[in-house]
Amino acid sequence: MPKSPTLEMMYRTIEMKSRGLEVYSLAPGEPYFPTPAEIVEAAHRAMVEGQTHYVEALGTRAVRNAIAGKVRRLNGIHAEPGDVAFMPNKYALAAALQAVVNRGGEVLVPDPGYFYSEAVTLAGGRPIRYRLSDDFSLDIDEIRRRTGDRTRAIVVNTPSNPTARVFERSALEELYEFARDRGIRVLSDEAYEDVIFEGAHFSVGSLEDSPDTVISIFSLSKSFSMTGWRAGYVVAGRGILSLINKYVEHTMSCFPPFIQAAAAYALDNQERLVAPMKGECARRRKIVMDALEGIDGLDVNRIEGTFYAFPRYGLQVGSVKLAEMLLREQRVAVVPGIGFGPSGEGRFRISFCQREEELLRGLEGLRAFFRRSNSGSSSRGRGRESMDSDNMQMDGRGGLRRSVDAFYGCAYLDESIAYRASTLQRPLERAVSAPRGLHVQLHDLWRSARQRHPHGALHIGIAAQRRQECAEEGGAGEHPGLSELSRAQFLGYPGALRRKRADAPVARGLHQRFVVDDEAAFSQPFEGF
Numbered sequence: 001m002p003k004s005p006t007l008e009m010m011y012r013t014i015e016m017k018s019r020g021l022e023v024y025s026l027a028p029g030e031p032y033f034p035t036p037a038e039i040v041e042a043a044h045r046a047m048v049e050g051q052t053h054y055v056e057a058l059g060t061r062a063v064r065n066a067i068a069g070k071v072r073r074l075n076g077i078h079a080e081p082g083d084v085a086f087m088p089n090k091y092a093l094a095a096a097l098q099a100v101v102n103r104g105g106e107v108l109v110p111d112p113g114y115f116y117s118e119a120v121t122l123a124g125g126r127p128i129r130y131r132l133s134d135d136f137s138l139d140i141d142e143i144r145r146r147t148g149d150r151t152r153a154i155v156v157n158t159p160s161n162p163t164a165r166v167f168e169r170s171a172l173e174e175l176y177e178f179a180r181d182r183g184i185r186v187l188s189d190e191a192y193e194d195v196i197f198e199g200a201h202f203s204v205g206s207l208e209d210s211p212d213t214v215i216s217i218f219s220l221s222k223s224f225s226m227t228g229w230r231a232g233y234v235v236a237g238r239g240i241l242s243l244i245n246k247y248v249e250h251t252m253s254c255f256p257p258f259i260q261a262a263a264a265y266a267l268d269n270q271e272r273l274v275a276p277m278k279g280e281c282a283r284r285r286k287i288v289m290d291a292l293e294g295i296d297g298l299d300v301n302r303i304e305g306t307f308y309a310f311p312r313y314g315l316q317v318g319s320v321k322l323a324e325m326l327l328r329e330q331r332v333a334v335v336p337g338i339g340f341g342p343s344g345e346g347r348f349r350i351s352f353c354q355r356e357e358e359l360l361r362g363l364e365g366l367r368a369f370f371r372r373s374n375s376g377s378s379s380r381g382r383g384r385e386s387m388d389s390d391n392m393q394m395d396g397r398g399g400l401r402r403s404v405d406a407f408y409g410c411a412y413l414d415e416s417i418a419y420r421a422s423t424l425q426r427p428l429e430r431a432v433s434a435p436r437g438l439h440v441q442l443h444d445l446w447r448s449a450r451q452r453h454p455h456g457a458l459h460i461g462i463a464a465q466r467r468q469e470c471a472e473e474g475g476a477g478e479h480p481g482l483s484e485l486s487r488a489q490f491l492g493y494p495g496a497l498r499r500k501r502a503d504a505p506v507a508r509g510l511h512q513r514f515v516v517d518d519e520a521a522f523s524q525p526f527e528g529f
């Protein structure tokens with residue numbers, strides 16, 4: 001089972017930041033704002049009052065009252081406290097899937113969509129992906145086609161992560177009628193109910209007189225910036241709730257009562273407390289839309305809700321490779337589209353409820369990356385064919401498929417550290433002539449330099465040029481100079497050369513031309529830059 005791509009990116013970002021590297025993180029699916037102080041105080045009060053012991057598996061009476069009140073008031077769902085339970089959204093999803101899957105049943109999950117497949121598999125079920133329409137709306141005919149005798153549930157998520165789409169009421173009504181008539185549950189994930197810019201949120205559970213076909217799952221994570229609290233809730237028919245009750249009793253026993261007390265406070269005051277978050281998200285959405293629409297080579301989706309953009313890019317590389325390149329070259333962390341299902345390939349997700357400065361720098365990194373990629377060797381929008389004709393092509397795993405004839409190495413240091421040219425001269429020469437493989441040598445070099453200068457940044461760039469160009473530039477053995485290097489097709493760490501400035505304390509003598517016969521030396525990306 002694959003790891004969660006958002007968590008994977010978040011861990012990598014944390015790790016890079018811990019090494020003193022600056023990373024602009026547009027990957028994690030959480031708002032940056034602090035949790036409103038009133039909610040924190042409510043939790044504190046509850047702890048001081050002694051709400052620190054076991055409570056009922058499905059939640060305290062107070063929180064269940066607050067949940068039922070909120071879904072009646074804001075979602076139009078006809079629920080009593082006996083129809084609801086407190087638990088984190090993801091946990092509710094896992095528990096509900098356990099309840100409905102029943103030994104090998106199938107569950108329909110959206111493609112592209114959040115990571116529901118993994119939860120279905122963990123519950124012993126079989127995930128079946130259903131494709132969203134080209135504009136990411138619900139395609140009920142596709143759902144009908146995917147439904148079979150073993151289908152137990154259909155997962156819908158609106159507003160949708162990562163597509164930012166808000167489903168229309170009419171589509172949800174059609175889905176509900178289809179599911180009800182077939183005796184299939186609808187699992188409605190409404191984690192982003194408050195993050196909405198166009199249209200209105202509609203809860204499919206409101207179509208029922210009392211919860212039955214629909215299992216509605218909500219979260220406090222995004223609305224109140226409470227991702228670390230693990231607070232959410234589920235609304236379901238009593239039969240499903242009693243199965244969920246068993247699941248909680250035998251896994252968690254219960255959830256922390258002081259968090260439930262804070263959640264009750266938040267839900268009672270939801271309209272007022274979410275208003276500032278909504279305003280800030282709307283402002284950032286405009287910044288993001290304006291920035292992305294100004295980047296050639298990106299096709300931006302409509303952002304109706306959530307705090308994600310999910311643009312399509314034109315470059316001929318897979319989305320995992322693209323995310324790697326963005327992280328390495330621009331220090332911008334994004335989530336590869338393929339992580340959200342096969343239909344997400346060719347896209348990447350950015351999350352925009354970030355610190356504004358981080359967001360702006362991340363967007364600047366994206367702009368720089370695509371400007372450079374689009375210009376390639378001067379012609380904009382180069383596709384596979386034109387790259388082929390240059391006799392160079394990335395193979396999608398980061399290696400070179402066709403041969404190139406010459407490689408150049410270059411090393412320089414950030415302005416932040418004074419580093420004498422001679423310190424690097426010898427190791428670089430050794431690296432170049434070593435039989436061990438250039439990438440291993442350069443990695444060793446980088447590691448030893450970092451040990452000596454843990455807070456500085458050393459960049460080593462590799463460039464490749466075709467032999468013909470080398471000849472034009474002065475023949476074998478002669479260093480082509482920086483301007484020529486920057487025209488070369490970069491394979492390794494373009495960022496290194498791009499960020500090079502004439503006045504940076506560069507070891508000038510370090511620019512070396514060397515011919516590498518062993519193309520495999522470049523078949524693996526360097527780690528650790």
Ligand SMILES: Cc1ncc(COP(=O)(O)O)c(C=O)c1O
Nearest residue numbers: 029088089090114161191219221
């Ligand atoms: C669509 C969707 N559902 C559920 C979750 C999980 O939410 P929680 O943190 O409340 O468990 C997320 C988190 O990113 C999400 O995007």
